Amino acid sequence: MKFARAVFVIAGIWGVLVLAPLYFMFGMIGRQDPPPISHPAFYYGFVGTALAWQIAFFIIGASPVRFRPIMIPSVIEKFAYAIAGAVLYLQARMRSSDLVFVAADFVFGILFLVAFFTTAKRLP
Numbered sequence: 638m639k640f641a642r643a644v645f646v647i648a649g650i651w652g653v654l655v656l657a658p659l660y661f662m663f664g665m666i667g668r669q670d671p672p673p674i675s676h677p678a679f680y681y682g683f684v685g686t687a688l689a690w691q692i693a694f695f696i697i698g699a700s701p702v703r704f705r706p707i708m709i710p711s712v713i714e715k716f717a718y719a720i721a722g723a724v725l726y727l728q729a730r731m732r733s734s735d736l737v738f739v740a741a742d743f744v745f746g747i748l749f750l751v752a753f754f755t756t757a758k759r760l761p
Contacts, residue, residue, distance in 0.1 A: 640752060641753075641756050642699075644748045644751075644752050645694045645695070646694070646698035648749070656691065693707060702759045705753065705756050708753040708756070712753065715746030719740075722739030726739070
């Protein structure tokens with residue numbers, strides 16, 4: 638259970654550190670990686686939804702056995718971005734420097750799966 642707790646809390650901390658600054662980078666992203674973002678509602682909607690998931694990770698980390706069912710959509714959340722990022726990179730639609738975030742989500746997805754299966758042993 639310590640493993641699951643640590644994985645989800647670390648994932649939540651990482652996510653907040655990576656995602657929260659995006660609220661202040663809207664214009665800069667368009668300048669550094671043109672074209673400018675043309676749908677700000679999608680952009681800010683993504684950031685808000687992704688930050689909400691970080692809160693879910695903290696909640697799971699507080700009681701992994703109790704919140705084990707929420708680990709399933711957590712795994713999907715991580716692999717959804719990892720797969721999309723890999724496909725975009727292979728299509729030359731994503732910079733290689735962005736693969737750090739793709740790789741991080743893939744690793745967290747694997748760790749979430751391990752946490753899911755190891756917490757099953759703790760169920761009554």
